[in-house]
Every structure is written in C-alpha cells, then in structure tokens.
Amino acid sequence: MTLLRVENVSKSFGGLKAVDQVSLELRKGEILGIIGPNGAGKTTLFSIIAGSMPASAGAVFLGERRLSGLRANGVVAAGVVRTHQIVRPFTNLTVLENVTVGAMFGSPSTRHNPRARAHEELAFVGLAERAHHLPAGLTLVARKRLELARALATGPKVLLLDEVIAGVNPVEAIEMTKLIRVIRDQRGISIIMIEHILAALMSVSDRVVVLDYGKKIAEGKPAEVVRDAKVITAYLGEEHAKSNGGIRGPAAEKSP
Amino acid sequence: MSTWRQFIPEWLSPAVLAVFVAAAAVLHALPYVVALSPYDHNQLTLAFLFIATALAWNWIGGFAGQISFGHAAMFGVGGFAAARALQMQVAPFWVPWLLGGLVAGAYGLAWGHPTLRLRGPYFSIATIGVGEATRLVLTYWQGFTGGASGLALPINAQLKYSLYWYALYFLALVAIASYAIRNSRLGLGLLSIKSDVEAAADVGVPVVFCQDLVLFLSGAVVGVAGGIYASYFSFIEPSDMFGFDRSISFVLMAVIGGVGTVFGPGLGAVVFVLLRQFLIASYPQLYLGLYGLLLVLVVLFEPLGISGLIFRVARRLRPHRGAT
Numbered sequence: 001m002t003l004l005r006v007e008n009v010s011k012s013f014g015g016l017k018a019v020d021q022v023s024l025e026l027r028k029g030e031i032l033g034i035i036g037p038n039g040a041g042k043t044t045l046f047s048i049i050a051g052s053m054p055a056s057a058g059a060v061f062l063g064e065r066r067l068s069g070l071r072a073n074g075v076v077a078a079g080v081v082r083t084h085q086i087v088r089p090f091t092n093l094t095v096l097e098n099v100t101v102g103a104m105f106g107s108p109s110t111r112h113n114p115r116a117r118a119h120e121e122l123a124f125v126g127l128a129e130r131a132h133h134l135p136a137g138l139t140l141v142a143r144k145r146l147e148l149a150r151a152l153a154t155g156p157k158v159l160l161l162d163e164v165i166a167g168v169n170p171v172e173a174i175e176m177t178k179l180i181r182v183i184r185d186q187r188g189i190s191i192i193m194i195e196h197i198l199a200a201l202m203s204v205s206d207r208v209v210v211l212d213y214g215k216k217i218a219e220g221k222p223a224e225v226v227r228d229a230k231v232i233t234a235y236l237g238e239e240h241a242k243s244n245g246g247i248r249g250p251a252a253e254k255s256p
Numbered sequence: 257m258s259t260w261r262q263f264i265p266e267w268l269s270p271a272v273l274a275v276f277v278a279a280a281a282v283l284h285a286l287p288y289v290v291a292l293s294p295y296d297h298n299q300l301t302l303a304f305l306f307i308a309t310a311l312a313w314n315w316i317g318g319f320a321g322q323i324s325f326g327h328a329a330m331f332g333v334g335g336f337a338a339a340r341a342l343q344m345q346v347a348p349f350w351v352p353w354l355l356g357g358l359v360a361g362a363y364g365l366a367w368g369h370p371t372l373r374l375r376g377p378y379f380s381i382a383t384i385g386v387g388e389a390t391r392l393v394l395t396y397w398q399g400f401t402g403g404a405s406g407l408a409l410p411i412n413a414q415l416k417y418s419l420y421w422y423a424l425y426f427l428a429l430v431a432i433a434s435y436a437i438r439n440s441r442l443g444l445g446l447l448s449i450k451s452d453v454e455a456a457a458d459v460g461v462p463v464v465f466c467q468d469l470v471l472f473l474s475g476a477v478v479g480v481a482g483g484i485y486a487s488y489f490s491f492i493e494p495s496d497m498f499g500f501d502r503s504i505s506f507v508l509m510a511v512i513g514g515v516g517t518v519f520g521p522g523l524g525a526v527v528f529v530l531l532r533q534f535l536i537a538s539y540p541q542l543y544l545g546l547y548g549l550l551l552v553l554v555v556l557f558e559p560l561g562i563s564g565l566i567f568r569v570a571r572r573l574r575p576h577r578g579a580t
Contacts, residue, residue: 050458051457052454052457052458071457071462071463071464072454072457072458072460073457073460073461073462073463076458076459076460077460081458081459081460082458084455084458088452088454088455089455090447090448090451090452090455090456091451091452092447092450092451092516093444093447093448093451097444097447098448100444101444101445101448101456101459101461102459102460104441104444104445105441105445105459105460105461105462106459106460107460114441150459151459153459154459154460
C-alpha cells in the first residue's frame with residue numbers, strides 16, 4: 001500500500017534544475033533509500049516533501065491528502081517529519097526540552113504528556129542520562145540521536161532521514177542502522193533515508209532510488225541498483241561502467 | 257501528593273508562587289504601613305508600569321529573539337485610544353485601558369504579521385521604521401491625537417492616588433503571564449524559533465502563529481500601560497508617547513536586566529528608572545551618552561545583564577555544581 005507519493009516534482013533555482021520531474025512512492029512499512037552524488041537534489045527533494053520549501057511543479061501526497069501547499073508545521077501535523085543533514089539542535093534548550101518541542105507541536109494525536117513522551121524518546125535513542133544537558137556538550141553522534149529523538153517525538157507516520165549515519169565511526173554506524181530498523185519494525189514508521197555511505201544504506205533499505213543532476217536515474221532493489229550502468233556512470237564515471245564491476249567495497253563507502 | 261498542590265497549575269512552582277504572593281502583599285500594604293511621600297508614591301506607580309512593559313517587551317524580544325525598536329508605537333496607540341475613550345467618560349476607567357490594549361495589540365499584529373518573517377537585524381530595522389512612521393502619522397492626525405499639543409483628560413486626583421494599586425495589579429498579571437508563557441507550549445515554541453526558525457518549523461512549530469500571537473500579547477500589554485500612563489498624567493502628547501527614546505527605553509530595560517530571562521527585564525526596569533532619575537538630575541547633558549556606555553558594557557561583558565550577574569554569583573556559592 002502506498003503511503004507517500006511524490007508526483008513529478010521539480011524545483012528550479014534560477015536556471016538550475018535542482019530537482020527535475022522526480023516521482024517516487026513510499027509503501028507502508030518500507031525503508032526507501034535515496035542515493036546520488038553531491039548536488040543530485042536529494043536534500044532539496046526532502047525539503048519539498050517536508051514543506052520547508054515549495055516545489056516549482058508537481059505535488060506530494062500522504063495517502064489521499066495533498067501535502068504540497070502546507071507549511072512545514074502542517075506537514076508535521078499530517079505525519080511527515082524530517083531530520084537535517086547538518087544537525088540543528090536548539091542550542092538554548094536542554095536535550096529534554098529539545099525533544100519536548102517535537103512532542104508538543106507534533107501530530108495532534110500525540111500531544112498529551114509531552115514531557116513524559118520526550119523522556120521516552122530520549123531513552124529510545126539512548127540519550128536518557130543526557131536529558132538535562134545542553135546540546136553543545138554532546139558528541140556528533142549524540143546530536144544525531146537527539147535530532148532523531150526530536151523528530152520521533154512528533155509522532156510521525158513517515159520519517160525523512162537526511163544522512164543520519166554519515167560522519168560517525170563504523171561501530172556507531174552499525175548502532176544507528178540497528179536503531180533505524182527498530183523504528184520501522186517496532187513502531188511501524190515508514191522511512192525515506194538519504195545516505196552517502198552506500199554499505200549502510202544497502203543493508204537497511206528495501207528499495208533504493210538514485211538521483212543524478214536532479215533526475216531519477218534508477219530505482220529498485222539495492223543489489224540491482226548498484227549494477228545499473230547509469231548509476232555506476234554517475235558515481236564513478238564511464239570507465240567503470242564499462243568494466244561492469246558494480247559499486248561495492250571501499251570505493252562505495254567513500255563519499256563520491 | 258498533598259491536596260493543595262492540585263490547585264496550582266503544573267507549570268507554577270510553589271516556591272515561585274510564594275515569593276510572588278509575598279512580594280505582591282508587601283507592595284500592596286506599603287503605602288498603608290509607611291508614609292510614602294507623594295513623589296515616592298508616584299515614582300513607584302510609574303516603576304510598576306515600566307516593569308510591566310519591560311516584561312512584555314521581553315516576550316517578543318527575549319523569548320522569540322525578535323528585537324523590537326518600535327514598541328513605542330503600541331504604547332502610544334494604546335495610550336491615545338484609551339485617552340479618547342476616557343474623555344467620553346461613559347465607562348469605568350479600566351474599560352478604556354483594556355480597549356487601548358486591544359487596539360495596540362491589533363496594531364502590533366497589523367505591522368507584525370508581514371514584518372515578523374524578517375529575522376535579526378532586518379526585523380529590528382523594520383521596527384524602527386514602524387515606530388517612526390507611527391510617530392509622524394499620529395503627530396499629524398489631529399482628529400485622533402490632538403496633534404503636537406496632545407490631549408487633556410479629566411483630572412481625577414483620587415484616581416491618580418489609587419493608580420498605585422491598579423499599576424501593581426497590572427504588573428502582577430503581567431508577571432504571572434511572563435512566567436506562564438515561558439513555561440507554556442507557546443514559550444517553548446518561541447525559544448525554539450529564537451534558536452533556529454527553520455528547524456522549529458520542521459518539527460511542527462507554527463512559526464507565524466506563535467510570533468503573531470506573542471507580538472499581539474506584548475503590544476496589548478504595552479498598550480494598556482500607555483492607557484494607565486495617560487490616566488496618570490491626565491495629559492498625553494505624541495512626542496512623549498511615540499518618541500524613539502521611548503522605544504529605546506524598553507530595549508534598555510530588558511538588556512540591563514537580562515534579555516530572555518523571565519523576570520530580568522523587571523530588574524532592569526527598576527535600575528533604569530532609578531538611574532534615569534539620578535542621571536537626568538546630575539548629568540542632564542550626558543545622560544543619553546552614559547546609557548549608551550552602559551549598553552555597550554552590558555553587551556560586551558555580561559550579555560544576560562543583571563540576571564547574568566546573579567546566575568554567576570549563585571554558581572560561585574555552589575562551587576561543586578556549576579563548575580563548567
């Protein structure tokens with residue numbers, strides 16, 4: 001069953017087409033990965049889905065409900081929330097208060113007992129003992145968990161994760177991957193995630209969409225997508241596409 | 257859980273409530289217990305009014321982080337609306353005050369809705385424009401403000417004396433509101449907006465609504481203060497109500513006391529009023545310059561003003577807990 005539908009969405013900044021006629025569907029209970037080289041339009045696409053910026057053309061639907069035209073807070077109330085690639089904690093609020101903001105202003109059905117729910121979310125992401133600290137004292141991975149807890153506190157149906165694994169060490173990356181699976185398996189939240197670290201993305205995604213220069217160039221199971229000639233060209237250049245090894249190993253783990 | 261606790265809202269801590277009630281009771285009884293000179297009596301009345309305006313300015317300037325240099329516009333609009341209504345003498349005087357507050361709040365909303373999407377210095381610059389435009393238009397709008405010569409109100413000596421308590425109760429309400437807003441959903445939303453407006457919107461904070469609402473509330477309180485101020489002097493004129501130094505005074509009170517803290521701006525207002533009396537009397541040519549110097553010193557060395565100093569001392573007294 002399709003939960004979230006992106007229909008022919010485009011976004012232009014002056015002459016630059018950051019997102020060009022992209023359509024995709026997220027099924028209920030699915031983890032959909034989005035990959036693509038830098039500047040492919042991944043984050044712009046997230047911003048459009050989350051209502052942070054309007055699309056130049058096209059529309060986004062959650063079930064039958066049209067999200068395009070809603071402000072960001074309206075999209076959150078409908079049940080779609082994003083995290084940020086560069087974490088953006090509220091630096092003037094404690095870790096607990098940060099998450100409480102999400103709990104208080106999230107989808108209307110989950111606004112009761114915001115403080116208790118914020119505590120639960122902190123425990124869920126493993127930040128319980130940091131509740132009364134300021135975000136400035138947290139490590140990068142802890143701030144990523146905070147960003148995640150704050151988004152989860154809004155009670156979403158769809159979670160948009162923008163590079164929550166990038167920049168953390170391999171052990172932390174595995175932990176984070178586990179956490180993402182738990183979010184889907186135990187809480188039934190459908191997830192779209194952008195990730196540069198292909199190994200991590202491949203292991204957790206049910207399907208993968210590849211963007212390049214704002215266009216969708218491939219879509220399918222992770223194992224199929226990495227063998228797609230267009231994808232290999234986009235990432236590694238035409239030489240590699242001809243030798244047809246697929247993307248894997250260390251080359252895939254480095255940000256292109 | 258003891259039963260009395262359930263009668264106090266969750267956000268209100270019993271300690272704060274106790275201090276609050278004690279302070280209100282002492283100030284309420286003061287004129288009965290101590291023979292205050294009329295000068296002191298009146299200075300306290302004005303101090304209550306300005307503490308209230310400083311607290312209300314802080315809702316938008318401190319909590320939401322949108323520094324307004326245009327609050328004199330609401331002070332004046334509220335004052336003149338109240339004055340016009342007071343001249344009609346058809347309702348008890350608190351009705352015109354409330355009316356003035358509503359008109360001022362609505363006026364704040366009218367210019368705030370389009371300008372609040374600006375942030376930081378851009379919003380501040382817009383508020384300077386709003387303040388000055390309001391001053392000019394209303395100075396020339398004789399039908400409403402009586403022009404440069406202003407409006408005279410019916411003189412009521414009894415009312416002027418009792419304004420002490422009206423101003424005190426008004427201040428008490430505003431102080432409770434300050435505390436409530438800081439601890440409410442609205443307050444948390446505003447603080448998140450202050451920190452990162454886009455991230456706030458992305459977790460569901462209705463940015464436009466929160467900012468509009470708080471500017472309305474802030475403007476309404478400042479407008480009511482303008483009305484009480486008009487009653488106090490029985491006379492009201494545009495250059496006094498709308499002057500740029502009036503707007504600056506709201507900012508100064510908050511900065512001296514501690515922008516964004518709940519009660520700091522109130523402390524700042526006390527210092528401001530005392531300092532002003534002293535400086536005007538002793539250094540009439542220099543006093544604005546000295547304010548400027550004070551402002552620079554606060555911003556450079558203690559951005560949280562008096563509140564920051566208090567926090568610092570409190571940390572010293574508990575050396576093991578605040579050693580950061």
